[in-house]
Amino acid sequence: MTLASLTRPWRAFSYGFLDASAKREMRRKMIKAVAVPGCQMPYASREVPIARGWGTGGLQVTLTLVNPKSVVKVIDQGADDSVNAASIRRFLTRVSGAGATNDTLAASLIQSRHRIPEEKLRADQILILQVPNPEPLRPVEPNMSAARQMHADADYGRLWLTLYEQIVRSGRVMQGASYPSMVNGRHVMSPSPIPRWDVPKLHMADHLTILSAGREKRIFAVPPHTRVEPLVFDDVPYRVEDHAGLTCARSGLTGYFMNEIPQDGGGSAHEVSDSELGVKAIRRAEGEDPEIGATWYVDGEMQR
Amino acid sequence: MTALAKAMPQLVTAEPLMRFDSLSKRYGPVVALDDVSAHVYPGEVLGIVGESGSGKSTLLRMMNLQESPDAGTYALDLPDLPPNLFDLDRFERRMLCARRIGIVYQNPHQGLLMKNSSSGNVAERLLIAGERRFHVLREKARGALDASEFPLDRMDAPPVELSGGMQQRVQLAKAIALEPALLLLDEPTTGLDVSVQALVLDTLKRLQQDRRMTMVLVSHDLGVIRTMADRVMVMRQGKVVEEGLADQVFQDPQHAYTQQLVHAKL
Ligand SMILES: Nc1ncnc2c1ncn2[C@@H]1O[C@H](COP(=O)(O)OP(=O)(O)OP(=O)(O)O)[C@@H](O)[C@H]1O
Numbered sequence A: 001m002t003l004a005s006l007t008r009p010w011r012a013f014s015y016g017f018l019d020a021s022a023k024r025e026m027r028r029k030m031i032k033a034v035a036v037p038g039c040q041m042p043y044a045s046r047e048v049p050i051a052r053g054w055g056t057g058g059l060q061v062t063l064t065l066v067n068p069k070s071v072v073k074v075i076d077q078g079a080d081d082s083v084n085a086a087s088i089r090r091f092l093t094r095v096s097g098a099g100a101t102n103d104t105l106a107a108s109l110i111q112s113r114h115r116i117p118e119e120k121l122r123a124d125q126i127l128i129l130q131v132p133n134p135e136p137l138r139p140v141e142p143n144m145s146a147a148r149q150m151h152a153d154a155d156y157g158r159l160w161l162t163l164y165e166q167i168v169r170s171g172r173v174m175q176g177a178s179y180p181s182m183v184n185g186r187h188v189m190s191p192s193p194i195p196r197w198d199v200p201k202l203h204m205a206d207h208l209t210i211l212s213a214g215r216e217k218r219i220f221a222v223p224p225h226t227r228v229e230p231l232v233f234d235d236v237p238y239r240v241e242d243h244a245g246l247t248c249a250r251s252g253l254t255g256y257f258m259n260e261i262p263q264d265g266g267g268s269a270h271e272v273s274d275s276e277l278g279v280k281a282i283r284r285a286e287g288e289d290p291e292i293g294a295t296w297y298v299d300g301e302m303q304r
Numbered sequence B: 001m002t003a004l005a006k007a008m009p010q011l012v013t014a015e016p017l018m019r020f021d022s023l024s025k026r027y028g029p030v031v032a033l034d035d036v037s038a039h040v041y042p043g044e045v046l047g048i049v050g051e052s053g054s055g056k057s058t059l060l061r062m063m064n065l066q067e068s069p070d071a072g073t074y075a076l077d078l079p080d081l082p083p084n085l086f087d088l089d090r091f092e093r094r095m096l097c098a099r100r101i102g103i104v105y106q107n108p109h110q111g112l113l114m115k116n117s118s119s120g121n122v123a124e125r126l127l128i129a130g131e132r133r134f135h136v137l138r139e140k141a142r143g144a145l146d147a148s149e150f151p152l153d154r155m156d157a158p159p160v161e162l163s164g165g166m167q168q169r170v171q172l173a174k175a176i177a178l179e180p181a182l183l184l185l186d187e188p189t190t191g192l193d194v195s196v197q198a199l200v201l202d203t204l205k206r207l208q209q210d211r212r213m214t215m216v217l218v219s220h221d222l223g224v225i226r227t228m229a230d231r232v233m234v235m236r237q238g239k240v241v242e243e244g245l246a247d248q249v250f251q252d253p254q255h256a257y258t259q260q261l262v263h264a265k266l
């Protein structure tokens, strides 16, 4: 008896790992999601060789969209080199023959956990956000059938009430990441745990964003040139994180979203969260000439 | 009706604000409402009394459009409404109730978000109606709580931390925040001790006098009905057994059941 006789004969995977019917379902659900911006579409969510909660939703979208000419970029909170981002990138290229890059400008598909790159995305690029909790109403309505009814009625008063309570308690809106946002004036979505800094990048963008929750089996989208408006009171303006004045300790960049690095002996330094942008700035300082694209923010100000 | 015409001729000439005709509702074998008709004039307080299970709450839930009857119609004399409100769909009902009808439940858990702030509970009403200015929400919530004689230094405390009487005042503030055309009260003071009950009733009376608010008050407590109501409807087993001016019903009850009620109380 050999191991070979005990196992099934070797068979090739489908192209891009997912079988054709799974991909067909993904495509149909993506089209629906694009047709009704911000509305959550249920899907079957197949098994993929990473654990639920580690980006299986985003991975299924990327596996469906990828082709041999694609160039994929995978980031985890802005960094291309985290273990999870690197594993997903390697898996994607192995099952599809697509190219891989760290450069936002060179990528055609960008799968991301919790950040949107600082360089502006173009119409020929697709941003795929991994989503842990797709339902913005969950904190105010644990019953999911009731929540769906609320979406149907555009009954979002309770979300504003949450903001009201935060201002009453703390003097300001405390909601950080996953800031509930109205899409196309109709559906409120949770834009996945991207920081408030990143939400305006989705508004009237040139690129398509697909948000996919593998564990929760929900997919939704922000098509190009679609309004994305964070919920705010008329007299309490939306505020992004106070990072405009911070300088990156490694690259010298200023005016982008930063990671805080606590220092020995108190205090903290900052590093630009979009690590590849930092790398480009360092290369430029060392005399190379990498192309740096236009950024959404300039000197810490969102450009409209 | 003759006694009513004598006592309050202005009411009879006015159009009723609310009218429901021949409401019937069954829950399986239980007949909760059996051919109930009534009307309420603007500015009056209609009291509904009756023993437990007589259908009072069911009737109130229908006035609040939370439920539909098996048969019957319900109309409010307000602009842009269909002749039968049960024809409205769920969404239209919700908007109408949020804007024009206030309700106070016996059980505060039914009417309040216990862990949100009290002012937030009131603000929620205004949010449903589309108010999006924080300072306006704040001012209107404060105004409604003040009108309900709620201590304003506790306005941001959550109802879980408040006494029963204060919780009822939060419910009341929420109900009147949008100055509804109709205020529904389902046993608003049941379960409160007698002195607190008297204070809440005082607030209700004051509100009624200051704003000429139209109210429907349900209670099994004849004393409560007596202090509040202009007119009384007595219910038993889903039927209206007697109806008339409050004084008249209390002094000279016609139906045997009402006589029994009044005498038990005295
Ligand atoms: N959702 C329901 N399902 C089944 N039966 C119901 C329902 N709601 C009410 N009933 C029945 O209808 C009848 C009238 O109930 P209702 O709650 O209207 O009485 P009530 O006069 O308000 O009584 P109480 O004074 O105890 O509050 C009762 O027999 C009750 O059991």
Ligand SMILES: [Mg+2]
Pocket: B056, B057, B058, B186
């Ligand atoms: Mg009842």
